[in-house]
Amino acid sequence: MNAAILGYGTVGKSVFRLLERVEGISVRYVLELPDRLNESYMVSDPEVIFTDKDVDIVIDALPGTHPSYEYIKRALECGKHVVSSNKAAICFGFEELNKLAGEKGVSLLYEASCGGTIPIIEEILRIGKLDAIDKVYGILNGTCNYILWQMDKNSMDYGEALSLAQKAGYAEADPRADVSGFDVRNKIIILSSLAFDSFLEQDIPTVGIERIDKDLLCRFRSEGKVIKLLGMAVCSGSSYALAVAPAAIPETALEAGVPENFNMISFNGEYSGEIKLYGQGAGGDPTADAVVRDVEKILYKDPAEYGRTFEKKPGYDPALLRGTCHVGDQIYPDSVLSDMALKAEKEGKSFVFEFNA
Amino acid sequence: MNAAILGYGTVGKSVFRLLERVEGISVRYVLELPDRLNESYMVSDPEVIFTDKDVDIVIDALPGTHPSYEYIKRALECGKHVVSSNKAAICFGFEELNKLAGEKGVSLLYEASCGGTIPIIEEILRIGKLDAIDKVYGILNGTCNYILWQMDKNSMDYGEALSLAQKAGYAEADPRADVSGFDVRNKIIILSSLAFDSFLEQDIPTVGIERIDKDLLCRFRSEGKVIKLLGMAVCSGSSYALAVAPAAIPETALEAGVPENFNMISFNGEYSGEIKLYGQGAGGDPTADAVVRDVEKILYKDPAEYGRTFEKKPGYDPALLRGTCHVGDQIYPDSVLSDMALKAEKEGKSFVFEFNA
Numbered sequence: 187m188n189a190a191i192l193g194y195g196t197v198g199k200s201v202f203r204l205l206e207r208v209e210g211i212s213v214r215y216v217l218e219l220p221d222r223l224n225e226s227y228m229v230s231d232p233e234v235i236f237t238d239k240d241v242d243i244v245i246d247a248l249p250g251t252h253p254s255y256e257y258i259k260r261a262l263e264c265g266k267h268v269v270s271s272n273k274a275a276i277c278f279g280f281e282e283l284n285k286l287a288g289e290k291g292v293s294l295l296y297e298a299s300c301g302g303t304i305p306i307i308e309e310i311l312r313i314g315k316l317d318a319i320d321k322v323y324g325i326l327n328g329t330c331n332y333i334l335w336q337m338d339k340n341s342m343d344y345g346e347a348l349s350l351a352q353k354a355g356y357a358e359a360d361p362r363a364d365v366s367g368f369d370v371r372n373k374i375i376i377l378s379s380l381a382f383d384s385f386l387e388q389d390i391p392t393v394g395i396e397r398i399d400k401d402l403l404c405r406f407r408s409e410g411k412v413i414k415l416l417g418m419a420v421c422s423g424s425s426y427a428l429a430v431a432p433a434a435i436p437e438t439a440l441e442a443g444v445p446e447n448f449n450m451i452s453f454n455g456e457y458s459g460e461i462k463l464y465g466q467g468a469g470g471d472p473t474a475d476a477v478v479r480d481v482e483k484i485l486y487k488d489p490a491e492y493g494r495t496f497e498k499k500p501g502y503d504p505a506l507l508r509g510t511c512h513v514g515d516q517i518y519p520d521s522v523l524s525d526m527a528l529k530a531e532k533e534g535k536s537f538v539f540e541f542n543a
Numbered sequence: 544m545n546a547a548i549l550g551y552g553t554v555g556k557s558v559f560r561l562l563e564r565v566e567g568i569s570v571r572y573v574l575e576l577p578d579r580l581n582e583s584y585m586v587s588d589p590e591v592i593f594t595d596k597d598v599d600i601v602i603d604a605l606p607g608t609h610p611s612y613e614y615i616k617r618a619l620e621c622g623k624h625v626v627s628s629n630k631a632a633i634c635f636g637f638e639e640l641n642k643l644a645g646e647k648g649v650s651l652l653y654e655a656s657c658g659g660t661i662p663i664i665e666e667i668l669r670i671g672k673l674d675a676i677d678k679v680y681g682i683l684n685g686t687c688n689y690i691l692w693q694m695d696k697n698s699m700d701y702g703e704a705l706s707l708a709q710k711a712g713y714a715e716a717d718p719r720a721d722v723s724g725f726d727v728r729n730k731i732i733i734l735s736s737l738a739f740d741s742f743l744e745q746d747i748p749t750v751g752i753e754r755i756d757k758d759l760l761c762r763f764r765s766e767g768k769v770i771k772l773l774g775m776a777v778c779s780g781s782s783y784a785l786a787v788a789p790a791a792i793p794e795t796a797l798e799a800g801v802p803e804n805f806n807m808i809s810f811n812g813e814y815s816g817e818i819k820l821y822g823q824g825a826g827g828d829p830t831a832d833a834v835v836r837d838v839e840k841i842l843y844k845d846p847a848e849y850g851r852t853f854e855k856k857p858g859y860d861p862a863l864l865r866g867t868c869h870v871g872d873q874i875y876p877d878s879v880l881s882d883m884a885l886k887a888e889k890e891g892k893s894f895v896f897e898f899n900a
Contacts, residue, residue, distance in 0.1 A: 204814060207673050303815040305669075309662060312836060316564050440821065443797050448817075457561060457828045458660040460805075464797065464819035471814040479669060 187242040187485055190215035190235040192257055194222070197271055197298075198247035200474030208478060210485055214241055232257055236264045243484055245477060246270035251278045262286045262294065269480040271298035271473050274363075277372035281385040281496065288493020293484050298476035300373040301326060302467040305479070306451045309463065310381045317455035319381040323418040323543070326373045328447030328467045329357045329364035330395050330415040334432075335445055338403050338412065344396070356447045356468075366394040367415065367430040374417030374428055381453060382421045384498040386428060391504070391527040393431040397536035406434050406538070412442040416541060420506050424498075427506035429523050433541035434512070441543075452543065460543075510540040544599040544842055547572035547592040549614055551579070554628055554655075555604035557831030565835060567842055571598055589614055593621045600841055602834060603627035608635045619643045619651065626837040628655035628830050631720075634729035638742040638853065645850020650841050655833035657730040658683060659824040662836070663808045666820065667738045674812035676738040680775045680900070683730045685804030685824045686714045686721035687752050687772040691789075692802055695760050695769065701753070713804045713825075723751035724772065724787040731774030731785055738810060739778045741855040743785060748861070748884040750788040754893035763791050763895070769799040773898060777863050781855075784863035786880050790898035791869070798900075809900065817900075867897040 187210060191198050194216050205213055213227065215238070220230040232253075235241055244261040246268065248254045254275035261268050262283065270276055276283070276296045287294035297307045313319060325331050329351055336347040348365070351357035363369050371392045379386050395415050406413055416433040420426065435441050440462060444450045449467030454460050466472035504524035511518045511526035514535035518526055523539050530537035544567060548555050551573050562570055570584065572595075577587040589610075592598055601618040603625060605611045611632035618625050619640065627633055633640070633653045644651035654664045670676060682688050686708055693704040705722070708714035720726050728749045736743050752772050763770055773790040777783065792798055797819060801807045806824030811817050823829035861881035868875045868883035871892035875883055880896050887894035 200814075204673060303812075303818065305662075305666060312662075313832070315839075316561060316835060317832070438800060438802075440797055440800050443795060443800055445795075455660075455832070457557075458832045459823040459826075459829050460821075461660065462819075462821035464817075464821070466816040469816075472816050475670070475674070475812070475815045478673060482672075 187211050188214040188240050189243040189245055189481065190217065190241050191245045191247055192217040192232065193246070193248040194218050195247065195249070196470035197473045197477070200470035201245060201247055201477050204474045204478045205481065208482060208485070211481060214238070236260050236266070241266060243267045243269060243481060245481065246272050246275065247477070248272055251275050255279045258283055259286065262290055262292060265290055265292055267293040267484045269477055269484070270296045271477050273299040273369065273372040273376060277375050280376065280379060284494040286493065288495060291492055293492055295480035295483060296376070297480050298473045300377055301449050301451050301463070302465065302469065303472035303475045304449060304451060304463045304465040304467065305476070306377065306463055307380060309461065310377060310453060313453070313455040313458050313461070314381055314383065317457045319453050319455055320421050321419065322374070322378050322381045322451070322453045323416055324451035325414055325441055325444050325449050326370045326417045326451065326467065327364055327415060328449060329361065331444060331449070332356045332447040333365070334395060334398065334413060334415065337398070337400050338407065341400055341404070343400055344398060365396055367392045370415060370417040370430045374419055374430060378419030378426070378428055379496065381419070382426055382498065382500065383496060384426070384500050385496040386426060388428070388502040390428040391431060391524040393527050393530070393537045395432055398432055402536055402538070410437050411435060412437055413538060414441055414444070418507060418541065421500065422506055424500045425503035425506060426500045427502065427504050429507050429527070431523060431527060431537060431539045433539050435541050439543065509542070512538040544568050545571040545597050546600040546602055546838065547574065547598050548602045548604055549574040549589065550603070550605040551575050552604065552606070553827035554830045554834070557827035558602060558604055558834050561831045561835045562838065565839060565842070568838060571595070593617050593623070598623060600624045600626060600838060602838065603629050603632065604834070605629055608632050612636045615640055616643065619647055619649060622647055622649055624650040624841045626834055626841070627653045628834050630656040630726065630729040630733060634732050637733065637736060638744070641851040643850065645852060648849055650849055652837035652840060653733070654837050655830045657734055658806050658808055658820070659822065659826065660829035660832045661806060661808060661820045661822040661824065662833070663734065663820055664737060666818065667734060667810060670810070670812040670815050670818070671738055671740065674814045676810050676812055677778050678776065679731070679735050679738045679808070679810045680773055681808035682771055682798055682801050682806050683727045683774045683808065683824065684721055684772060685806060686718065688801060688806070689713045689804040690722070691752060691755065691770060691772065694755070694757050695764065698757055698761070700757055701755060722753055724749045727772060727774040727787045731776055731787060735776030735783070735785055736853065738776070739783055739855065739857065740853060741783070741857050742853040743783060745785070745859040747785040748788060748881040750884050750887070750894045752789055755789055759893055759895070767794050768792060769794055770895060771798055771801070775864060775898065778857065779863055781857045782860035782863060783857045784859065784861050786864050786884070788880060788884060788894060788896045790896050792898050796900065866899070869895040
């Protein structure tokens with residue numbers, strides 16, 4: 187089979203190198219900027235790729251919603267299998283792109299979009315086939331985890347920890363997509379849609395870590411709690427709720443010990459019980475590892491996903507995520523997360539949700 | 544496809560129930576004791592199963608090495624696919640049974656033999672295809688973890704914690720296979736053979752938890768360390784070492800926080816980095832979950848394993864596992880685990896290895 191890689195940044199380069207180890211696949215094109223076409227296989231016009239009948243798989247290793255979304259759509263329309271590591275684009279066109287892949291009889295796989303090397307989508311789909319999954323949650327953003335981990339460990343200010351994360355290559359120069367919680371939002375929507383077999387399109391409470399300071403971390407530590415940015419999704423009967431927020435979790439919870447820029451994602455199956463997966467959630471090589479796994483599924487005709495339609499239409503019920511909420515210094519027991527997150531936003535205060543798995 | 548289930552204990556019953564949810568498979572036989580043949584599909588003569596041409600998959604849900612090993616072999620010889628949850632039998636005939644499956648062109652799958660519901664074999668094989676794995680280790684026995692966890696949490700004696708584990712159904716009336724470390728030995732041999740692509744047949748140091756008392760746990764706690772029973776495997780160039788032993792690990796390590804009867808297994812891939820998987824390592828439903836996943840692989844013609852031969856023949860070098868060893872009250876820095884474990888055994892003393900991942 188022939189592949190084309192869209193984008194030649196950190197992920198694209200790692201994918202290129204790792205694909206050399208896979209028999210039966212060769213990279214025919216790499217989409218690059220016009221001023222960087224250093225190799226014969228590099229092109230800057232994506233239509234060259236989409237219209238080449240010999241290209242079987244298009245690998246999207248671009249960041250951001252656009253033009254990734256448009257490229258994925260075009261590739262599917264041209265009958266190409268698509269593998270994407272781009273959570274923003276996949277989340278943006280989730281229902282439409284999955285449906286389109288089904289209509290065209292091609293695969294749309296995106297393991298690398300959530301949790302890097304961690305095989306979370308594979309596990310959720312596998313368990314979900316037999317089992318009812320009622321909860322998905324976890325640490326889904328390595329940048330935020332690194333910042334909170336540094337702040338907590340070294341009693342550091344937010345700004346100082348952010349600079350450190352940027353120096354270490356764990357945060358972008360413009361870190362807003364990560365620290366605002368929007369990156370986690372994309373991921374928890376993708377994961378819970380698959381887990382609950384429904385496209386969950388609601389706007390969801392999304393609180394980042396910008397207002398977490400070291401005094402707040404200290405206050406929770408003195409009560410035996412650690413703050414982590416969590417994506418949370420619960421389903422009960424025909425209702426569901428999702429949220430992204432800084433969460434206070436007991437020091438004894440495994441999530442409390444997740445260091446540096448690692449991710450840890452959990453879900454519960456009726457038969458399987460609680461499963462947690464831990465690993466590198468970002469970075470070129472770990473992401474490429476997940477991309478190449480998806481490519482191999484197509485190559486070896488694993489019973490891969492040929493699109494997906496969501497039959498269930500559960501109702502959004504934010505009240506399913508309730509508990510003790512902290513808005514600035516105020517404590518609100520047994521409150522609805524989304525209400526209190528909104529209150530914190532309006533008042534310009536920090537927000538922390540006490541999370542018990 | 545038609546399946547037969549060997550054994551109708553906790554695992555066999557869960558497998559039976561869970562298979563009802565899988566389209567395309569029906570259970571034709573259950574092998575039961577002669578005095579328990581309550582249903583028309585129950586038989587007590589395994590030859591009825593092996594010689595029935597319409598049986599495609601034999602599911603081994605028996606405990607212990609024999610007669611499981613003989614049944615697996617016979618089923619493979621008769622051209623049946625085999626799925627087994629039995630680590631003792633699989634480890635005992637590992638190289639031979641894998642080779643036989645390859646010769647017969649049938650699948651031999653045993654995800655449920657290591658770590659219950661945790662998809663550890665799948666992950667190791669997947670990562671190992673592209674990546675070099677140089678380390679596998681973890682908490683692989685729920686019974687031992689439950690006992691050590693109770694002893695540590697509630698400052699309990701070994702005997703008291705063992706009774707509690709038996710009452711909770713986490714330990715057998717005869718707990719020796721678990722507490723002696725032999726169960727972990729089988730699992731770490733299976734996992735590291737797959738990870739290092741070699742059949743590692745060496746006798747390996749195997750120390751259980753019988754000599755761990757609450758004073759020892761306290762002593763390590765006061766130094767910020769927790770004792771867990773670990774299976775450990777390392778590979779360096781063309782050498783490897785394996786061991787099972789109580790290990791002192793820092794309180795900050797994720798393994799330190801693994802509660803109750805859960806398992807956590809880790810490995811390192813060159814591309815993927817460190818991956819950890821956590822979940823229920825035993826019990827009827829979690830084990831059945833892994834069994835049924837293997838059955839589905841065969842059913843859906845997933846590129847499942849059709850046997851396996853091990854080409855590499857690395858040399859056993861116990862010196863690869865060295866560090867600080869505790870024999871009773873004595874501390875031996877930078878010592879070889881296997882030497883010190885032997886010394887402890889001879890002197891009838893406790894043994895603890897300081898493990899750093």
